[in-house]
Each structure stands twice: as structure tokens, then as C-alpha cells.
Amino acid sequence: MSAFREEGPEGEMTGQSIIRVERLCVYGHHGVLPEETRLGQRFVIDLEICADTRDAVEGDDYTQAVCYAALCERVVALVSGPPVRLIETLADRIARDLLGAFPTIARARIRVGKPGAPIAHGFDTVSVETTLWRQRSVGFSLGCNMGDRAAALRMAVTWLGLAPGLEIEAVSGLYRTAPWGVTDQPDFYNLCVTGRTSLAPHALLRLCKEIETRLGRTPGMRWGARAMDVDLLYLDDCAVSDSVLTLPHPHMTGRAFVLVPLAEIAPAQKISGQSVSDMLDRLPRAADDAVPCTDAPFCLTEDQT
Structure with a gap:
């Protein structure tokens, strides 16, 4: 509908x-x-x-x-x-x-x-004017491995929810995930967010970058430690490929830290013809690659030590 x-x-x-x-x-x-x-x-x-x-x-x-x-x-x-x-x-x-x-x-x-x-x-004359925008389904992946990770992720979700033109429908649980790309760094906390939006793809990308900057992200090594990472995963069936944005996200199908939390809240979401649950079923998994923090309570306390 x-x-x-x-x-x-x-x-x-x-x-x-x-x-x-x-x-x-x-x-x-x-x-x-x-x-x-x-x-x-x-x-x-x-x-x-x-x-x-x-x-x-x-x-x-x-x-x-x-x-x-x-x-x-x-x-x-x-x-x-x-x-x-x-x-x-x-x-x-x-x-x-x-x-x-x-x-x-x-x-x-x-x-x-x-x-x-x-x-x-x-x-x-008497007249009435009405404006309606088409809304499309959208998904984000959020993660960080610096500072108070749980608090930073909560703040990032709040700012997404306050953005004009974006309505948050679901937020996954928090997961502790192994570093991807560069392994010599602290574990990440990750979650996914889904919703509906009337924003254009590049406007959503700008929103992601603004939230990262507010939460202290600075330029650094690719796949290195970061204060906040907000990735745009998909925008309905929109396909974009240019110098700054590729949609759907080109690496999401190979990342447990994306697919595990996304499958929790949007298993039936189709991306490039595949459901999220099917993507996760086909993903080679490693032990403890995405651990729910509800199953490992120390996840939420170690930032305070």
C-alpha cells in the first residue's frame, strides 16, 4: 500500500x-x-x-x-x-x-x-491547497567502536527520527560485532533502523554525514575505528551509482553486522530482488560475528569501565 x-x-x-x-x-x-x-x-x-x-x-x-x-x-x-x-x-x-x-x-x-x-x-473564489509527497521504504545501518557506544547510537537514532521527511518505523536491538576490514581495533556496537521517507537519495546521504559529524566522526583510515558510522542501505528499489553514493549499499550482502540486525526488523524487505532473510541465510558466518547485547549484558557496561 x-x-x-x-x-x-x-x-x-x-x-x-x-x-x-x-x-x-x-x-x-x-x-x-x-x-x-x-x-x-x-x-x-x-x-x-x-x-x-x-x-x-x-x-x-x-x-x-x-x-x-x-x-x-x-x-x-x-x-x-x-x-x-x-x-x-x-x-x-x-x-x-x-x-x-x-x-x-x-x-x-x-x-x-x-x-x-x-x-x-x-x-x-475560495480555494484549498494540499501537498502530498510519495514516501519510500528506507534502511540504515549504524555502528561505532569509540567512547560510550550505546549512548552514541541512541543519539544517532534520535537525530534520524527528528529529521524532516523521515519517519522511523523500527529500530533493531543492539549487537556487539567483530571489526570488519581492519581487525586490530575494539569491537563495534551495531544496529539497524528502517522507516519511510520522502527525501531524495543524496539528501539522505547528507543527513547520514551530518549525524556522523555531530557525533564526532573525523576523516581517518578506511574501516578503522570511528565515533559513528551511519550508512544508507536501500531506498525502496532506487538504484544510484555515482561518485558519492551507490544504492543499494554495495557491501551489505557480505556483512553480518548489517544483515543480522536488519533481519530482526525487516526480514521480508526485498533489496535487488532478494529478501533480507535470504541474504542472511546465504551469508558465511563466523562465531560471535554479531552477538545480541541482550545475550551478553557486559556489552552495555564495559563502556563505563
Whole structure:
């Protein structure tokens, strides 16, 4: 089931276009008064659609674009269809319908005008504007092996949860994990976070880096000790490959410290056609490569010694 967000984030994806349809006039029977639903009146609809048009532009391919006529036909069907009492409800229904019908639409801003509203004063029109953003599933891996590791991870999760455009749905338990890449360093504490977001991939990457910096991470040896590591694992089925970001995360399928906590909270999540639980089943495991801290209480006390 699709989910939508009512306020917009910063950082729209490149390759998006703004499509506007202005002053689409449709006769409908919406309103609170009996005369409005019986006699009907004219409604004026403005659409502002933000859509991913990269494929359409690259191939000059009409079939990959959002059809303006199809947008209008769906709006006309809704406005001329069964009545609602509030134009707020009508605007919301239009936005949700368009996001559900056109998968490349990232944002739908709908203004419903009611020039014949029953107001006993001179006025031009009454209108309501609604904006909905498409939300996508997202996963993060968090880890650190410096300082008070448990406290740092709790703070990182808090800052993720406070980010506009991101809603946290699940947080895994805490795991003590063996170092990966460079083994001559303290063990890590790791966890995973899943949620839904209306943020674009590079905006999510910026958020990860900002949290790392706030918690004291500085440039250092690759795979070395770190105060905080926040990795973006996946964003629905979004594929990105550029100089700063690769999605899905290219190394996650080979890392127990990612797959074990992620399988705890999102075993059925499909990434590149595979479920997280299947990835974990195929992963060669080492003894104690990811130990739940609930099974090893010393994990949570050794930072204080």
C-alpha cells in the first residue's frame, strides 16, 4: 500500500520536472448544503506535479512521461464523481489518486477553487491547497567502536527520527560485532533502523554525514575505528551509482553486522530482488560475528569501565 507525506522535504532529486495544469474547470456536486449536492457548481482545479522525467528526457520517450491528458481525465472523474462535503477532502483525494496512478510522480500539489461558495459577501473564489509527497521504504545501518557506544547510537537514532521527511518505523536491538576490514581495533556496537521517507537519495546521504559529524566522526583510515558510522542501505528499489553514493549499499550482502540486525526488523524487505532473510541465510558466518547485547549484558557496561 502506498504511503504519502503531507509536508515536503528539502532536496528533490535531479532529473525531476514540474508539470502544471492551471484552471481546469469541472462541474461537481460537492458541499455541505443540500442545494450544493443537488444542483452542483463549477470547481477550478490547479495541479502542480513534480515527476521524475529522466527516462523520458533521455530517450525523448512519450511513454515514460506523465501524460497531461491522463492527469486531467483522472481529476475530472474525481470532481464530477460522488460528492464530498469538504473541498479539503476533494483535494486530498485528487493528490492521493494521482500519486497512486503515476509511479514517477514524487509530489502532487493540488488547489481546489470554489468560485460559487455560499458566502454572503463579495469575493473572487475560495480555494484549498494540499501537498502530498510519495514516501519510500528506507534502511540504515549504524555502528561505532569509540567512547560510550550505546549512548552514541541512541543519539544517532534520535537525530534520524527528528529529521524532516523521515519517519522511523523500527529500530533493531543492539549487537556487539567483530571489526570488519581492519581487525586490530575494539569491537563495534551495531544496529539497524528502517522507516519511510520522502527525501531524495543524496539528501539522505547528507543527513547520514551530518549525524556522523555531530557525533564526532573525523576523516581517518578506511574501516578503522570511528565515533559513528551511519550508512544508507536501500531506498525502496532506487538504484544510484555515482561518485558519492551507490544504492543499494554495495557491501551489505557480505556483512553480518548489517544483515543480522536488519533481519530482526525487516526480514521480508526485498533489496535487488532478494529478501533480507535470504541474504542472511546465504551469508558465511563466523562465531560471535554479531552477538545480541541482550545475550551478553557486559556489552552495555564495559563502556563505563
